[in-house]
Amino acid sequence: MPRRTTDYRGLAESSRVRLLRAIQLSPGSTLRQLTERTGIHENTARDHLRTLEQEGLITTRPLRSGRRGRPATTYTAVDDTSTNEAAHRRVERALQKRRLLRTLLPEHDRTGGLAEAAVHQLDVLQEHLDDTGFDPEVDPRRMVVGLVPCPFHRIVSEDQELACAAHARLLQDTLAQVPGPVRLEELRPFVTPQSCEVRLAYYEASE
Numbered sequence: 001m002p003r004r005t006t007d008y009r010g011l012a013e014s015s016r017v018r019l020l021r022a023i024q025l026s027p028g029s030t031l032r033q034l035t036e037r038t039g040i041h042e043n044t045a046r047d048h049l050r051t052l053e054q055e056g057l058i059t060t061r062p063l064r065s066g067r068r069g070r071p072a073t074t075y076t077a078v079d080d081t082s083t084n085e086a087a088h089r090r091v092e093r094a095l096q097k098r099r100l101l102r103t104l105l106p107e108h109d110r111t112g113g114l115a116e117a118a119v120h121q122l123d124v125l126q127e128h129l130d131d132t133g134f135d136p137e138v139d140p141r142r143m144v145v146g147l148v149p150c151p152f153h154r155i156v157s158e159d160q161e162l163a164c165a166a167h168a169r170l171l172q173d174t175l176a177q178v179p180g181p182v183r184l185e186e187l188r189p190f191v192t193p194q195s196c197e198v199r200l201a202y203y204e205a206s207e
Contacts (some may be wrong), residue, residue: 003020005098009153010051010055010057011056011057011132011152011167013034013039013048014155014199015038015044015045015047015048016051016052016159017032017048017054017152017155017162017163017166018038018040018162019038019040019045019048019052020057020058020077020166020194021053021162021165021166021169022034022037022038022074022169023058023075023077023164024077024169025044025171026205027059027075027077028063028074028075028076028098028118029074029075030063030072030073030074030075031045031046031049031072031073031075034075037102038193044158045114048075049075049094053084053086053207054086054161055086055087056081056084056085056086056087056090057077057078057087057170057171058075058077058078058084059074059075059076059077059078059083059084060074060075061073061074061076062074064111069119069178077169077170077173077174078177079172079173079176079177080177081177082199087177090100090124090127090128090131091124091177091178093127094123094124094127094128095123096121097123097127098123098126098127099123109135110139110140110141111140113141114140115181116181117178117179117180117181118181118182118202119140120179121175121182122138124147124174124175124178125138125145125171125174125175125179126138127184128171129145129147132151132167133151134147134148134149134150134151135148135149136146143185143199143200143201143202144181144197144198144199144200145197145198145200146196146197146198147195147197147198148194148195148196149194149195149197150189150190150194150195152167153189155190160189162186164189167187168184168187171184171198173183173189175200180191181202181203181204182200182201182203183200184198184199184200184201185199185200185201186198186199
């Protein structure tokens with residue numbers, strides 16, 4: 001199928017996934033620190049980091065050192081859309097699209113009984129998974145999302161633990177971008193040879 005205009009390019013390269021994982025593990029890292037940890041050449045890493053920022057996956061800040069000259073740039077994964085305009089636009093588009101679909105196809109809406117904030121979180125999560133290249137099957141009542149196929153199969157073949165950990169954290173951050181009670185409980189890779197499963201948890205406000 002042709003690539004949708006909203007699809008993530010940021011996760012299409014294994015080097016970008018490695019950089020994203022390094023940032024997730026050490027937020028506020030500089031370019032030099034990231035290249036040392038990943039072994040990726042500085043010029044290549046700089047281009048990949050620019051793409052990750054444009055895709056709304058990471059945000060940049062200057063490192064305040066108190067020294068003269070241009071400050072180094074630090075990189076942090078996005079869990080707050082106020083830090084990245086691309087992430088903010090993605091959330092807004094996801095909410096608008098899912099709201100419209102529920103209006104046009106009410107017979108397919110299975111979110112009844114969930115708080116509005118939880119529905120918004122699921123909307124954004126489903127759009128993220130669609131954009132990433134999964135074919136998510138969301139069950140709001142069981143709070144389970146089936147994923148098939150895995151678009152990271154090439155990266156998984158190189159380093160499954162890294163690829164799955166990076167995406168699990170990305171799911172967590174995606175849910176955090178919308179205030180609500182839904183949290184990631186577990187990403188279960190390859191529950192079948194062709195599919196993975198996301199398990200979510202619903203936390204009441206008092207918790």
